[in-house]
Amino acid sequence: MMKRIACLALAALIGLPVPQVLAQQAGGINPPPLVLSPNLAEPWLLQLRAGQQRRAPVVVGEPAAQAPVRLASAGSQQAAAAVRRQVAPEFLPAIVDYTGPHKPGTIIIDTNARYLYLVEEGGTARRYGVGVGKPGFEWAGTHRITRKAEWPDWRPPAEMRKRKPGLPTFMPGGPNNPLGARALYLGSTLYRIHGSNEPWTIGHAVSSGCIRMRNEDVSDLYERVGVGTRVIVM
Numbered sequence: 629m630m631k632r633i634a635c636l637a638l639a640a641l642i643g644l645p646v647p648q649v650l651a652q653q654a655g656g657i658n659p660p661p662l663v664l665s666p667n668l669a670e671p672w673l674l675q676l677r678a679g680q681q682r683r684a685p686v687v688v689g690e691p692a693a694q695a696p697v698r699l700a701s702a703g704s705q706q707a708a709a710a711v712r713r714q715v716a717p718e719f720l721p722a723i724v725d726y727t728g729p730h731k732p733g734t735i736i737i738d739t740n741a742r743y744l745y746l747v748e749e750g751g752t753a754r755r756y757g758v759g760v761g762k763p764g765f766e767w768a769g770t771h772r773i774t775r776k777a778e779w780p781d782w783r784p785p786a787e788m789r790k791r792k793p794g795l796p797t798f799m800p801g802g803p804n805n806p807l808g809a810r811a812l813y814l815g816s817t818l819y820r821i822h823g824s825n826e827p828w829t830i831g832h833a834v835s836s837g838c839i840r841m842r843n844e845d846v847s848d849l850y851e852r853v854g855v856g857t858r859v860i861v862m
Contacts, residue, residue: 719757719831721845726753735859737839739766742831744821744839746852756849759829759840767837771815773857776850780811785818788836809843810850814859821859822846
């Protein structure tokens with residue numbers, strides 16, 4: 629026993645691996661040398677680096693967990709706004725009785741009630757909801773339709789551009805055009821009966837004097853009347 633301890637001590641002094649000395653004493657085959665990393669912290673650092681490479685980039689000031697919450701909230705707000713922006717049922721098209729003096733084919737616009745009537749045969753009229761001029765832009769009179777246009781271009785008059793400097797001088801026809809799908813021009817005035825890309829304004833006093841209709845309704849009216857049709861605005 630004392631001899632074995634002395635051999636181990638001698639091996640430690642001269643730098644021989646302890647397992648090799650024990651194998652020599654036992655007369656067996658030398659086992660492979662035990663190799664240790666020169667830096668025992670290296671495996672941990674390698675794992676840490678690998679983990680960092682797999683991390684998704686994070687935008688400063690924009691926590692990833694908060695983005696879906698904001699998007700869901702914005703979607704809910706848009707859905708609620710869409711519900712609020714529906715046309716009130718009483719302003720949807722309807723066939724009503726008519727006993728007035730005007731002959732079939734005449735358009736009558738009641739700006740107080742926010743209705744447009746197209747007088748028909750048989751004591752009836754086709755009624756549509758409309759948007760009318762806001763306070764200060766009301767008007768009344770009798771004109772005739774002098775021109776019809778599908779998906780009309782829009783050229784805001786100088787007076788309107790002065791009130792709203794951000795308006796363009798010209799906007800081509802299309803779904804984003806404020807005149808909507810159709811326009812019926814009244815006499816030599818700047819007023820029109822036209823569609824709208826803001827159907828929720830039907831039934832309200834919101835325009836600069838023009839008569840607004842839903843795109844579906846103005847398209848229907850457009851097919852029923854022609855140039856020369858008499859229009860009475862009350």
